[in-house]
Amino acid sequence: MMKSLRMMIGLLCPLFLMCGIFSPRDITTQPAVNESEDPFMFRKLLEGTSEMFSKYTWQDFFNPDCEYTNVTLSGTVNCTRETLVNHLLQLFDLYPDVTVNWQRTVDVVRDVDRIQVNQVSYTVNSSHFTDPPLYSGSSDFVLVRDASSVWRIQQWKDYSDQSFFSPAK
């Protein structure tokens, strides 16, 4: 009796593990490609360079000391990363289906830890625009790779009199 009792207890343990009580549920969902965190398609800037952004999140596209400059006929507007990201978030709230088409017109200038992407023309579209495409322009970018091998935008010069991206438009 004692022996059978202990055998029974011994058999319970593998049974606990086998019957699925201590197994995670199967994952039936494929992870979403996080387009929503890159609605402005910044990843297109590195397309064809064999490099890529490590994360498609709002903050991670930009270096902490990134500078955004909007150059217009009437002057220039500068802002920090925080202001720029906040503005991009507001834009996304206003136009959740926004798409940006970036078109490189010249080759990138490549260094070990630095990539210059100049004269990138863009058009912005959204169903919320009354008369699309309403916004267009051209930009120069400088991207740098930090100590963790992560590529980020260091400089963004935006040439447009009616820039979609400028916080002070």
Place this chain on the structure above:
Amino acid sequence: MKRLIPLFLFALMLYPFAEAQVQEQYWPVEFGNPDSVDFVSDETIDTSVVPEEEEPPEAPDSSTVVLTGKTALYQTVRAHSTLEWEKILPKGHLDQTASYQYSQQASQSSIQTVDGTGNILFYNVRSSPFNAGLIWTPIVSYSKKTIESDAGTRTVGALQSSADLGPVLSGSFRGIPFTVKGGLYGFTWNDSITPWLLSSTDGRYHASPGVFGGFDCGGEEAPFDSVPLWFSLNTMGRSVGGNNLGLLRTGVLYTNETRVLGGGDSIYLSIGDSITNGKELYIGDFGGNSFYSNTSWRINHSFSGSAALRFKERFATIVRSYYRYGLHSISYPNESSGENDIRTTSQILGFSARTRKNLPISYDGGIEFGWEFDDYMYKRSFGTNDSPTAAERDAYIINQSDHYTGKARTDNDFTIRLPAGFRVNYHLAAAKDSKRYPFVFRETLTIKRTNVNENDRVWTDHLLSLFYERDSSLSAGLYGKYRRTYLYYYHENRAGESSITDEYRTGINVRGTLGPVSLREHFYMDVEISDNYFKKIGDKPTDPPPYARRFSSSLSGTWAISDSFSLNGNWVNIYSDDGYWYGKAYHIDTSAGDAEFYAIESKSTKYWIDCWLRYGLGNGTAVSIGSKFSDVFERRYDFDLRRFRNSELDVGYDIEPYVRTSLAFGTCRAALSVRRIFKTEDAERWSKRKNWDISLSMQVYW
């Protein structure tokens, strides 16, 4: 369907146990020891208020004084001195405490507190069955800090004091002990006092008188001879400066033998409830300035009810079972939004079995199942298909944190005793937490919001050990441990973070004595390997998973040179590295081919050697003189230089000579430790006023 078959078999095997097992490891604390009925529960019953001085004094006029003091001086200065005086009076007793605490950090801030709590109690006042007396709790605290700003450096201080003073009455009514107390309460403070007390203040002085009262009854003694029922009731109220706070706590425990399967089985029932309602004063800090304020009106309620069966030993095995229901809520009546209100309900069902430990094969373990629901903003109801207005949106988002947690735990320990001092132990443990977030709402016509954190966290532990013990001169243990942890997310936004982590550890412990020399060695090595469930998201490989290794050796020994002298040593060496596993699936650049590698990002070697000579007299008096040598060698991979570089920690060595003494004479105990820290890279290491670590503690009775 396949998974139901083992469940059915499992249920069949449980049947002979006749519906009852309880897990030894999870046995509720209020059912801790059924023989002595120690039913103190953290949440429900506090027996600390039960009168402890019911017994009449054995030796009238005797008194005891205990003086304790501790002082530590190294980077932070801390001192704590306490004088406890207990005087046994002819028909009562007197307790008086005088406590002083001082703490200073880096000469920037310090705090001093004096506590003079005491009470006096007279037994059987006027030949009545009641005891009467007085309680007092004066506490004064002064804090000081130095603030540096553009306007210059200034020192600010804050003085705070509070005091309870009032009568206390205790006794017992029909065998039930009780205590009633009440009186005046005062709270004063000055939140901008100069370092020179009483010299000048800028008038920010406040004082609030108040009252307090409380009633406690019940406790460790069963009040009724024929009924095995214990209960406890504690109430406490305080009102000061318009802030009122009330506390009500009660608990009931019933234990009895039952005849479910025969004599000797036991049944336990327990109910506990506690509620606090009101506001409290507190001291805060804003921009370097102290301020006093009161908390929001808060109601904190906890309830728990438990039932358990413990079967008497049959076939050398004790089986147990229990069920517990719990409810905990916090609400803020003054906040109409209810955004901070939360209620948690939980249920737990447990089974366990334990065989006698002296059997050739013994078992101890069981299984527990639990269900829990966290309900945020529980006083409001939310429709799942509502389209909230912009003003309501925040509340809907908070309500999305509502979640169910399904829990399962098992813990099983098998021991096989072999001849010649060998023993094999196998430990199997597993746990699962499964979270589901039921609340979904439509934010707009097109956006449907769900909480993306639904997840399962599961871990399984296997530990196999082999022990050998030959009297007290040699013992050894060899073990291997394996743990697998699953963390799976089920919403598409977080599914990509799902991972599986494997941890391996193997080690050996050896302890041996040969004549006057004894040695102990503990060596282990472990490795932690993670892997992503999804190695690609879209066309992009996920981040490579973390990987880490560690090797550790700790050798200590003692050479007993004579009865009084011994030479001791301790040598610890730890190597560790961590980085990322670049399997083929994680290659961004396909030109890397099939190569798979462990990319180490940091390496570290720490070691210290500690040697000391001890001279002991065997009566608690001893002196130890020694020195410790330690070093950290750490390197991190520099992505710019493409090579490892020494980190900032990898600078110089630490050498720490020290003397430790402990003294015991009569009723006095004292310990003194003096240590000097030399850092070879510290330019001021020879400064006589730096880097001393001194601590002194003393205890005197008379």
